[in-house]
Amino acid sequence: MTPPVGAARGQWPDDLLDVAALRAAGQRPLAFREFVIKVHSRCNLACTYCYVYEAADQLWRAQPHSMSQTTAEQVCRRIAEHAERHRPASLRAILHGGEPLLAGVPLLRGLSRALRDRLPAGTDAEVVVQTNGTLLDDDVLRLCHQEGIRIAVSLDGTPEVHDLARRDHAGRGSHARVSAALRRLAAPEHRDVWAGILCTVDVTADPLATYEHLLSYDPPAIRLLLPLGNWTDRPPGRTADPSRTPYGQWLATVFDRWYHAPGPPVRIAFFESILDLLLGGVTRTETIGGAPSQLAVVDTDGALTLSDQLKSAYEGADRTGLDVHRHAFDALLDHPGVVARQLAARGLAAQCRACPVGGICGGGHYPHRYRAGNGYLNPSVYCPDLIALIRHVAGVLRADLDRADGAGR
Numbered sequence: 001m002t003p004p005v006g007a008a009r010g011q012w013p014d015d016l017l018d019v020a021a022l023r024a025a026g027q028r029p030l031a032f033r034e035f036v037i038k039v040h041s042r043c044n045l046a047c048t049y050c051y052v053y054e055a056a057d058q059l060w061r062a063q064p065h066s067m068s069q070t071t072a073e074q075v076c077r078r079i080a081e082h083a084e085r086h087r088p089a090s091l092r093a094i095l096h097g098g099e100p101l102l103a104g105v106p107l108l109r110g111l112s113r114a115l116r117d118r119l120p121a122g123t124d125a126e127v128v129v130q131t132n133g134t135l136l137d138d139d140v141l142r143l144c145h146q147e148g149i150r151i152a153v154s155l156d157g158t159p160e161v162h163d164l165a166r167r168d169h170a171g172r173g174s175h176a177r178v179s180a181a182l183r184r185l186a187a188p189e190h191r192d193v194w195a196g197i198l199c200t201v202d203v204t205a206d207p208l209a210t211y212e213h214l215l216s217y218d219p220p221a222i223r224l225l226l227p228l229g230n231w232t233d234r235p236p237g238r239t240a241d242p243s244r245t246p247y248g249q250w251l252a253t254v255f256d257r258w259y260h261a262p263g264p265p266v267r268i269a270f271f272e273s274i275l276d277l278l279l280g281g282v283t284r285t286e287t288i289g290g291a292p293s294q295l296a297v298v299d300t301d302g303a304l305t306l307s308d309q310l311k312s313a314y315e316g317a318d319r320t321g322l323d324v325h326r327h328a329f330d331a332l333l334d335h336p337g338v339v340a341r342q343l344a345a346r347g348l349a350a351q352c353r354a355c356p357v358g359g360i361c362g363g364g365h366y367p368h369r370y371r372a373g374n375g376y377l378n379p380s381v382y383c384p385d386l387i388a389l390i391r392h393v394a395g396v397l398r399a400d401l402d403r404a405d406g407a408g409r
């Protein structure tokens, strides 16, 4: 099926997607289930790969540093209004930045309470703080226990690897401070507020040393993220040569260690999703599998935006012209940037729709598809790596199933 385009040339989706025609043809929107709330727009670290500050988009400079109480309450009103209209059993609010802990405990507490107080009966809210971990203290831990907020912390690997990119404004590495935070979260009295570790893959690092280091904190989950980049601004190490698959090999090495580990493995949604998809199930992450996106982002001034990771493409890539003060989240559902990510296979490039592993990959992570000139209607810039990884996982799974089959005879 060809994409529902309204013009022959231009950038996907903004110039090409005819939303009115799609709606008239019966394409219904899927309500938002994840709300990324930017409670603070600045950071106490200056990570070299940060998509907020180091990427093409510099509009953060015009954002208020912290979300005001008034805007936070309006965000909660709008989320409750959306839940009232669409009645999800659950939704997730991710308190994000910049560094969200810079917003201070009172704002985070007020926001979390206002959200839960306003949601209709029958809709639960999971509230998560995505933090760099350096500001975690007793007050933050108390807040999380009292309000039922969970904490996800970014850590990229061993001290040498982590401190290469994740430094403060004075150039000092942050590993020691993050490590101390993770040790506190791993303690029995705090473990239930710990959501896990977010690790951006450094393909130059030893994959097993990285994985074992993350495991040494005994996290409940690890979220592996490929560095942001695209066809115009390639990720580090992702050359134009499709025969080279450094990320595929890196991830396959970690997959093998994870998959063959004795005992219950740590949860890694990226690997679990590939296995589930190979077995006919569904994905658990927006980074693989091509599931319709149900994520909305609110900036500190209340602007409704698309995924903030699109900032890696070009200035203004995540802007919509909408905001919580004047618009409901339903207005954002009709933005071409949201509609395009809810089209499943129809929103994919021809190469992905014809791809032998397309049903598993789903075109990869949306920001990785960007190319200046035609937008997001491309395969992932990581395409060769994704093919290599998916084939590797499929091979491991097939061998395992064959063994089980043989043992059962």
Ligand code: SF4
Binding pocket: 351, 352, 353, 355, 356, 357, 358, 359, 361, 362, 363, 364, 379, 380, 382, 383, 384, 386, 387
């Ligand atoms: S592997 Fe490549 S061509 Fe296939 S679906 Fe993924 S990005 Fe598209």
